[in-house]
Amino acid sequence: MxxxxxxxxxxxxxxxxxxxxxxxxxxxxxxxxxxxxxxxxxxxxxxxxxxxxxxxxxxxKPVVTDIGQQRYEKYCHICHEGGLAGAPKFGDKSDWAPRISEGMDTLFEHALKGYKAMPPKGTCMDCSDEDLKKAIEYMISHSK
Ligand code: HEC
Missing domain, CATH: 1.20.5 (Single alpha-helices involved in coiled-coils or other helix-helix interfaces)
Structure with missing residues:
Protein backbone atom coordinates (compact mmCIF):
# COMPACT_ATOMS: atom_id res chain seq x y z
CA MET A 1 0.00 0.00 0.00
CA LYS A 61 8.64 47.03 -45.43
CA PRO A 62 8.95 50.18 -43.37
CA VAL A 63 6.02 52.52 -43.84
CA VAL A 64 6.92 56.10 -44.65
CA THR A 65 4.10 58.29 -43.42
CA ASP A 66 5.95 61.62 -43.55
CA ILE A 67 4.88 63.33 -46.80
CA GLY A 68 8.06 65.44 -46.77
CA GLN A 69 10.19 62.33 -46.55
CA GLN A 70 8.14 60.61 -49.27
CA ARG A 71 8.60 63.51 -51.67
CA TYR A 72 12.27 63.85 -50.80
CA GLU A 73 12.95 60.18 -51.44
CA LYS A 74 11.04 60.16 -54.69
CA TYR A 75 12.20 63.44 -56.26
CA CYS A 76 14.78 65.44 -54.37
CA HIS A 77 17.24 62.79 -53.26
CA ILE A 78 18.46 62.21 -56.84
CA CYS A 79 20.37 65.51 -56.63
CA HIS A 80 20.41 66.33 -52.94
CA GLU A 81 21.71 62.98 -51.64
CA GLY A 82 25.16 63.30 -53.19
CA GLY A 83 25.20 67.01 -54.07
CA LEU A 84 24.69 66.69 -57.83
CA ALA A 85 25.36 69.91 -59.82
CA GLY A 86 26.21 71.72 -56.58
CA ALA A 87 22.98 70.88 -54.77
CA PRO A 88 23.24 71.26 -50.99
CA LYS A 89 23.77 67.73 -49.66
CA PHE A 90 21.26 66.02 -47.39
CA GLY A 91 22.61 65.98 -43.85
CA ASP A 92 25.49 68.37 -44.63
CA LYS A 93 25.33 71.19 -42.10
CA SER A 94 27.87 73.46 -43.81
CA ASP A 95 26.05 73.10 -47.16
CA TRP A 96 22.75 74.08 -45.61
CA ALA A 97 23.66 76.67 -42.97
CA PRO A 98 23.98 79.66 -45.37
CA ARG A 99 20.80 78.62 -47.18
CA ILE A 100 18.80 78.13 -44.00
CA SER A 101 19.79 81.66 -42.97
CA GLU A 102 18.04 82.98 -46.13
CA GLY A 103 14.81 82.00 -44.44
CA MET A 104 12.09 79.51 -45.34
CA ASP A 105 10.27 81.93 -47.67
CA THR A 106 13.29 82.33 -49.94
CA LEU A 107 14.06 78.62 -49.89
CA PHE A 108 10.48 77.85 -50.81
CA GLU A 109 10.44 80.50 -53.56
CA HIS A 110 13.65 79.05 -55.05
CA ALA A 111 12.39 75.50 -54.81
CA LEU A 112 9.05 76.44 -56.39
CA LYS A 113 10.34 78.51 -59.31
CA GLY A 114 13.76 76.96 -59.70
CA TYR A 115 17.10 78.49 -58.87
CA LYS A 116 20.27 78.13 -60.98
CA ALA A 117 20.67 74.36 -61.52
CA MET A 118 17.77 73.62 -59.17
CA PRO A 119 14.78 72.79 -61.40
CA PRO A 120 11.32 74.27 -60.63
CA LYS A 121 9.57 72.23 -57.94
CA GLY A 122 12.63 69.98 -57.87
CA THR A 123 10.97 68.04 -60.75
CA CYS A 124 8.01 67.14 -58.53
CA MET A 125 5.28 68.54 -60.74
CA ASP A 126 2.46 66.97 -58.75
CA CYS A 127 3.76 68.42 -55.48
CA SER A 128 1.45 70.95 -53.86
CA ASP A 129 3.03 74.00 -52.20
CA GLU A 130 2.50 72.23 -48.90
CA ASP A 131 4.27 69.07 -50.14
CA LEU A 132 7.21 71.14 -51.35
CA LYS A 133 7.49 72.93 -48.01
CA LYS A 134 7.36 69.60 -46.18
CA ALA A 135 10.14 68.21 -48.42
CA ILE A 136 12.31 71.27 -47.73
CA GLU A 137 11.59 71.03 -44.01
CA TYR A 138 12.48 67.34 -44.09
CA MET A 139 15.85 68.11 -45.71
CA ILE A 140 16.56 71.03 -43.41
CA SER A 141 15.62 69.22 -40.22
CA HIS A 142 18.17 66.52 -41.06
CA SER A 143 20.86 69.02 -42.02
CA LYS A 144 21.28 71.25 -38.99
C1 HEC B 1 18.00 67.95 -60.85
C2 HEC B 1 18.59 68.12 -59.55
C3 HEC B 1 17.73 68.59 -58.40
C4 HEC B 1 16.55 68.05 -57.93
C5 HEC B 1 15.79 66.85 -58.49
C6 HEC B 1 16.18 68.83 -56.79
N1 HEC B 1 17.10 69.81 -56.55
FE1 HEC B 1 17.02 71.25 -55.09
N2 HEC B 1 18.76 72.04 -55.76
C7 HEC B 1 19.50 71.57 -56.83
C8 HEC B 1 20.68 72.38 -56.99
C9 HEC B 1 21.76 72.18 -58.03
C10 HEC B 1 20.62 73.36 -55.96
C11 HEC B 1 21.64 74.49 -55.71
C12 HEC B 1 21.31 75.70 -56.54
C13 HEC B 1 22.38 76.75 -56.34
O1 HEC B 1 22.33 77.45 -55.32
O2 HEC B 1 23.28 76.82 -57.17
C14 HEC B 1 19.41 73.12 -55.22
C15 HEC B 1 18.99 73.89 -54.16
C16 HEC B 1 17.84 73.66 -53.43
C17 HEC B 1 17.40 74.47 -52.33
C18 HEC B 1 18.11 75.68 -51.76
C19 HEC B 1 17.68 76.93 -52.51
C20 HEC B 1 18.36 78.16 -51.97
O3 HEC B 1 17.68 79.17 -51.88
O4 HEC B 1 19.53 78.09 -51.60
C21 HEC B 1 16.23 73.94 -51.89
C22 HEC B 1 15.39 74.44 -50.73
C23 HEC B 1 15.95 72.80 -52.72
N3 HEC B 1 16.92 72.66 -53.66
C24 HEC B 1 14.84 71.99 -52.54
C25 HEC B 1 14.56 70.89 -53.35
C26 HEC B 1 13.41 70.04 -53.17
C27 HEC B 1 12.38 70.22 -52.09
C28 HEC B 1 13.47 69.07 -54.13
C29 HEC B 1 12.50 67.95 -54.38
C30 HEC B 1 11.09 68.23 -54.41
C31 HEC B 1 14.66 69.34 -54.94
N4 HEC B 1 15.30 70.44 -54.41
C32 HEC B 1 15.05 68.58 -56.03
C33 HEC B 1 19.20 70.50 -57.61
C34 HEC B 1 18.07 69.69 -57.52
Missing amino acids: KRLLLSTLFGIFGAIFLISFCFADLSGSLDEQHILLRIKPEGEVNVEAGGQPVKSAGVT
Missing part, protein backbone atom coordinates in the same frame (compact mmCIF):
# COMPACT_ATOMS: atom_id res chain seq x y z
CA LYS A 2 2.82 2.35 0.95
CA ARG A 3 4.63 1.47 -2.23
CA LEU A 4 1.62 2.28 -4.35
CA LEU A 5 1.26 5.66 -2.63
CA LEU A 6 4.94 6.42 -3.14
CA SER A 7 4.96 5.54 -6.81
CA THR A 8 1.77 7.57 -7.34
CA LEU A 9 3.42 10.55 -5.65
CA PHE A 10 6.49 10.11 -7.79
CA GLY A 11 4.30 9.85 -10.83
CA ILE A 12 2.54 13.11 -10.01
CA PHE A 13 5.79 14.94 -9.29
CA GLY A 14 7.29 13.55 -12.44
CA ALA A 15 4.35 14.79 -14.46
CA ILE A 16 4.53 18.25 -12.91
CA PHE A 17 8.24 18.33 -13.60
CA LEU A 18 7.74 17.39 -17.24
CA ILE A 19 4.89 19.87 -17.73
CA SER A 20 6.88 22.74 -16.22
CA PHE A 21 9.71 21.82 -18.56
CA CYS A 22 7.41 22.19 -21.55
CA PHE A 23 6.33 25.64 -20.41
CA ALA A 24 9.89 26.72 -19.76
CA ASP A 25 10.83 25.65 -23.25
CA LEU A 26 7.87 27.48 -24.81
CA SER A 27 8.63 30.81 -23.15
CA GLY A 28 12.26 30.34 -24.11
CA SER A 29 11.41 30.16 -27.80
CA LEU A 30 9.16 33.24 -27.48
CA ASP A 31 12.09 35.16 -26.02
CA GLU A 32 14.21 34.06 -28.92
CA GLN A 33 11.62 35.43 -31.36
CA HIS A 34 11.66 38.76 -29.57
CA ILE A 35 15.43 38.94 -29.69
CA LEU A 36 15.44 38.08 -33.38
CA LEU A 37 12.86 40.83 -33.95
CA ARG A 38 14.99 43.35 -32.09
CA ILE A 39 18.18 42.57 -33.97
CA LYS A 40 16.49 42.72 -37.37
CA PRO A 41 18.34 44.96 -39.82
CA GLU A 42 17.30 48.59 -39.80
CA GLY A 43 14.80 49.33 -42.53
CA GLU A 44 13.00 46.05 -42.00
CA VAL A 45 11.59 47.44 -38.81
CA ASN A 46 8.99 50.16 -38.82
CA VAL A 47 10.00 52.33 -35.90
CA GLU A 48 6.78 54.33 -35.94
CA ALA A 49 4.74 51.21 -35.28
CA GLY A 50 6.79 50.56 -32.17
CA GLY A 51 9.37 48.38 -33.86
CA GLN A 52 6.87 45.87 -35.15
CA PRO A 53 7.42 44.92 -38.77
CA VAL A 54 4.53 45.84 -41.04
CA LYS A 55 3.51 43.29 -43.61
CA SER A 56 2.18 44.47 -46.91
CA ALA A 57 1.57 41.99 -49.71
CA GLY A 58 3.82 39.49 -47.97
CA VAL A 59 6.82 41.83 -47.92
CA THR A 60 8.11 43.34 -44.70
Whole structure:
Protein backbone atom coordinates (compact mmCIF):
# COMPACT_ATOMS: atom_id res chain seq x y z
CA MET A 1 0.00 0.00 0.00
CA LYS A 2 2.82 2.35 0.95
CA ARG A 3 4.63 1.47 -2.23
CA LEU A 4 1.62 2.28 -4.35
CA LEU A 5 1.26 5.66 -2.63
CA LEU A 6 4.94 6.42 -3.14
CA SER A 7 4.96 5.54 -6.81
CA THR A 8 1.77 7.57 -7.34
CA LEU A 9 3.42 10.55 -5.65
CA PHE A 10 6.49 10.11 -7.79
CA GLY A 11 4.30 9.85 -10.83
CA ILE A 12 2.54 13.11 -10.01
CA PHE A 13 5.79 14.94 -9.29
CA GLY A 14 7.29 13.55 -12.44
CA ALA A 15 4.35 14.79 -14.46
CA ILE A 16 4.53 18.25 -12.91
CA PHE A 17 8.24 18.33 -13.60
CA LEU A 18 7.74 17.39 -17.24
CA ILE A 19 4.89 19.87 -17.73
CA SER A 20 6.88 22.74 -16.22
CA PHE A 21 9.71 21.82 -18.56
CA CYS A 22 7.41 22.19 -21.55
CA PHE A 23 6.33 25.64 -20.41
CA ALA A 24 9.89 26.72 -19.76
CA ASP A 25 10.83 25.65 -23.25
CA LEU A 26 7.87 27.48 -24.81
CA SER A 27 8.63 30.81 -23.15
CA GLY A 28 12.26 30.34 -24.11
CA SER A 29 11.41 30.16 -27.80
CA LEU A 30 9.16 33.24 -27.48
CA ASP A 31 12.09 35.16 -26.02
CA GLU A 32 14.21 34.06 -28.92
CA GLN A 33 11.62 35.43 -31.36
CA HIS A 34 11.66 38.76 -29.57
CA ILE A 35 15.43 38.94 -29.69
CA LEU A 36 15.44 38.08 -33.38
CA LEU A 37 12.86 40.83 -33.95
CA ARG A 38 14.99 43.35 -32.09
CA ILE A 39 18.18 42.57 -33.97
CA LYS A 40 16.49 42.72 -37.37
CA PRO A 41 18.34 44.96 -39.82
CA GLU A 42 17.30 48.59 -39.80
CA GLY A 43 14.80 49.33 -42.53
CA GLU A 44 13.00 46.05 -42.00
CA VAL A 45 11.59 47.44 -38.81
CA ASN A 46 8.99 50.16 -38.82
CA VAL A 47 10.00 52.33 -35.90
CA GLU A 48 6.78 54.33 -35.94
CA ALA A 49 4.74 51.21 -35.28
CA GLY A 50 6.79 50.56 -32.17
CA GLY A 51 9.37 48.38 -33.86
CA GLN A 52 6.87 45.87 -35.15
CA PRO A 53 7.42 44.92 -38.77
CA VAL A 54 4.53 45.84 -41.04
CA LYS A 55 3.51 43.29 -43.61
CA SER A 56 2.18 44.47 -46.91
CA ALA A 57 1.57 41.99 -49.71
CA GLY A 58 3.82 39.49 -47.97
CA VAL A 59 6.82 41.83 -47.92
CA THR A 60 8.11 43.34 -44.70
CA LYS A 61 8.64 47.03 -45.43
CA PRO A 62 8.95 50.18 -43.37
CA VAL A 63 6.02 52.52 -43.84
CA VAL A 64 6.92 56.10 -44.65
CA THR A 65 4.10 58.29 -43.42
CA ASP A 66 5.95 61.62 -43.55
CA ILE A 67 4.88 63.33 -46.80
CA GLY A 68 8.06 65.44 -46.77
CA GLN A 69 10.19 62.33 -46.55
CA GLN A 70 8.14 60.61 -49.27
CA ARG A 71 8.60 63.51 -51.67
CA TYR A 72 12.27 63.85 -50.80
CA GLU A 73 12.95 60.18 -51.44
CA LYS A 74 11.04 60.16 -54.69
CA TYR A 75 12.20 63.44 -56.26
CA CYS A 76 14.78 65.44 -54.37
CA HIS A 77 17.24 62.79 -53.26
CA ILE A 78 18.46 62.21 -56.84
CA CYS A 79 20.37 65.51 -56.63
CA HIS A 80 20.41 66.33 -52.94
CA GLU A 81 21.71 62.98 -51.64
CA GLY A 82 25.16 63.30 -53.19
CA GLY A 83 25.20 67.01 -54.07
CA LEU A 84 24.69 66.69 -57.83
CA ALA A 85 25.36 69.91 -59.82
CA GLY A 86 26.21 71.72 -56.58
CA ALA A 87 22.98 70.88 -54.77
CA PRO A 88 23.24 71.26 -50.99
CA LYS A 89 23.77 67.73 -49.66
CA PHE A 90 21.26 66.02 -47.39
CA GLY A 91 22.61 65.98 -43.85
CA ASP A 92 25.49 68.37 -44.63
CA LYS A 93 25.33 71.19 -42.10
CA SER A 94 27.87 73.46 -43.81
CA ASP A 95 26.05 73.10 -47.16
CA TRP A 96 22.75 74.08 -45.61
CA ALA A 97 23.66 76.67 -42.97
CA PRO A 98 23.98 79.66 -45.37
CA ARG A 99 20.80 78.62 -47.18
CA ILE A 100 18.80 78.13 -44.00
CA SER A 101 19.79 81.66 -42.97
CA GLU A 102 18.04 82.98 -46.13
CA GLY A 103 14.81 82.00 -44.44
CA MET A 104 12.09 79.51 -45.34
CA ASP A 105 10.27 81.93 -47.67
CA THR A 106 13.29 82.33 -49.94
CA LEU A 107 14.06 78.62 -49.89
CA PHE A 108 10.48 77.85 -50.81
CA GLU A 109 10.44 80.50 -53.56
CA HIS A 110 13.65 79.05 -55.05
CA ALA A 111 12.39 75.50 -54.81
CA LEU A 112 9.05 76.44 -56.39
CA LYS A 113 10.34 78.51 -59.31
CA GLY A 114 13.76 76.96 -59.70
CA TYR A 115 17.10 78.49 -58.87
CA LYS A 116 20.27 78.13 -60.98
CA ALA A 117 20.67 74.36 -61.52
CA MET A 118 17.77 73.62 -59.17
CA PRO A 119 14.78 72.79 -61.40
CA PRO A 120 11.32 74.27 -60.63
CA LYS A 121 9.57 72.23 -57.94
CA GLY A 122 12.63 69.98 -57.87
CA THR A 123 10.97 68.04 -60.75
CA CYS A 124 8.01 67.14 -58.53
CA MET A 125 5.28 68.54 -60.74
CA ASP A 126 2.46 66.97 -58.75
CA CYS A 127 3.76 68.42 -55.48
CA SER A 128 1.45 70.95 -53.86
CA ASP A 129 3.03 74.00 -52.20
CA GLU A 130 2.50 72.23 -48.90
CA ASP A 131 4.27 69.07 -50.14
CA LEU A 132 7.21 71.14 -51.35
CA LYS A 133 7.49 72.93 -48.01
CA LYS A 134 7.36 69.60 -46.18
CA ALA A 135 10.14 68.21 -48.42
CA ILE A 136 12.31 71.27 -47.73
CA GLU A 137 11.59 71.03 -44.01
CA TYR A 138 12.48 67.34 -44.09
CA MET A 139 15.85 68.11 -45.71
CA ILE A 140 16.56 71.03 -43.41
CA SER A 141 15.62 69.22 -40.22
CA HIS A 142 18.17 66.52 -41.06
CA SER A 143 20.86 69.02 -42.02
CA LYS A 144 21.28 71.25 -38.99
C1 HEC B 1 18.00 67.95 -60.85
C2 HEC B 1 18.59 68.12 -59.55
C3 HEC B 1 17.73 68.59 -58.40
C4 HEC B 1 16.55 68.05 -57.93
C5 HEC B 1 15.79 66.85 -58.49
C6 HEC B 1 16.18 68.83 -56.79
N1 HEC B 1 17.10 69.81 -56.55
FE1 HEC B 1 17.02 71.25 -55.09
N2 HEC B 1 18.76 72.04 -55.76
C7 HEC B 1 19.50 71.57 -56.83
C8 HEC B 1 20.68 72.38 -56.99
C9 HEC B 1 21.76 72.18 -58.03
C10 HEC B 1 20.62 73.36 -55.96
C11 HEC B 1 21.64 74.49 -55.71
C12 HEC B 1 21.31 75.70 -56.54
C13 HEC B 1 22.38 76.75 -56.34
O1 HEC B 1 22.33 77.45 -55.32
O2 HEC B 1 23.28 76.82 -57.17
C14 HEC B 1 19.41 73.12 -55.22
C15 HEC B 1 18.99 73.89 -54.16
C16 HEC B 1 17.84 73.66 -53.43
C17 HEC B 1 17.40 74.47 -52.33
C18 HEC B 1 18.11 75.68 -51.76
C19 HEC B 1 17.68 76.93 -52.51
C20 HEC B 1 18.36 78.16 -51.97
O3 HEC B 1 17.68 79.17 -51.88
O4 HEC B 1 19.53 78.09 -51.60
C21 HEC B 1 16.23 73.94 -51.89
C22 HEC B 1 15.39 74.44 -50.73
C23 HEC B 1 15.95 72.80 -52.72
N3 HEC B 1 16.92 72.66 -53.66
C24 HEC B 1 14.84 71.99 -52.54
C25 HEC B 1 14.56 70.89 -53.35
C26 HEC B 1 13.41 70.04 -53.17
C27 HEC B 1 12.38 70.22 -52.09
C28 HEC B 1 13.47 69.07 -54.13
C29 HEC B 1 12.50 67.95 -54.38
C30 HEC B 1 11.09 68.23 -54.41
C31 HEC B 1 14.66 69.34 -54.94
N4 HEC B 1 15.30 70.44 -54.41
C32 HEC B 1 15.05 68.58 -56.03
C33 HEC B 1 19.20 70.50 -57.61
C34 HEC B 1 18.07 69.69 -57.52
